Amino acid sequence: TNRTFTMIKPDAVENGHIGAILEKITAAGFKIVAMKYTQLSRRDAEEFYAIHSERPFFGELVEFMTRGPIVAAILEKDNAVEDFRALIGATNPEEAAEGTIRKLFATSIGENAVHGSDSDENAAIEGAFHFSGREVF
Numbered sequence: 565t566n567r568t569f570t571m572i573k574p575d576a577v578e579n580g581h582i583g584a585i586l587e588k589i590t591a592a593g594f595k596i597v598a599m600k601y602t603q604l605s606r607r608d609a610e611e612f613y614a615i616h617s618e619r620p621f622f623g624e625l626v627e628f629m630t631r632g633p634i635v636a637a638i639l640e641k642d643n644a645v646e647d648f649r650a651l652i653g654a655t656n657p658e659e660a661a662e663g664t665i666r667k668l669f670a671t672s673i674g675e676n677a678v679h680g681s682d683s684d685e686n687a688a689i690e691g692a693f694h695f696s697g698r699e700v701f
């Protein structure tokens with residue numbers, strides 16, 4: 565479909581990159597249809613990242629994602645999920661292509677500046693996790 569879900573993660577917020585990241589997103593043709601500045605509770609983060617609960621970095625991931633505010637947003641564009649994953653680049657910023665958001669703003673594989681949904685199904689689940697119908701325009 566034409567929507568994806570993103571978060572600007574705590575590292576990028578702390579480092580003052582909210583504006584620059586939103587500029588990259590809109591310049592790439594994504595329309596922001598929902599957005600909020602919020603902070604995940606431990607329970608939120610454990611639920612959001614439940615798929616990774618058996619991975620060795622899960623504790624670190626939950627600590628990181630809850631340590632400060634994030635920007636959560638739903639984005640609209642043709643081919644949104646795939647195009648947004650291309651815009652953010654590889655999980656590990658050392659492997660991310662030049663010009664991608666993670667290449668520009670991420671510091672490590674764990675603290676990698678942004679999230680992007682990995683499927684249409686997850687985009688819908690993740691968007692609904694953060695936004696009610698009245699918050700999507």
Ligand code: GTP
Nearest residue numbers: 621624625654655673674675676678679680681682
């Ligand atoms: P998201 O868009 O955030 O879902 O990233 P991704 O789809 O590129 O990666 P994946 O879903 O595999 O991992 C989710 C998140 O877990 C990553 O974005 C990282 O923040 C974190 N993560 C993944 N691998 C590692 C790792 O080896 N070490 C640490 N500390 N964190 C990791």
Ligand code: MG
Nearest residue numbers: 679680681682
């Ligand atoms: Mg992922």
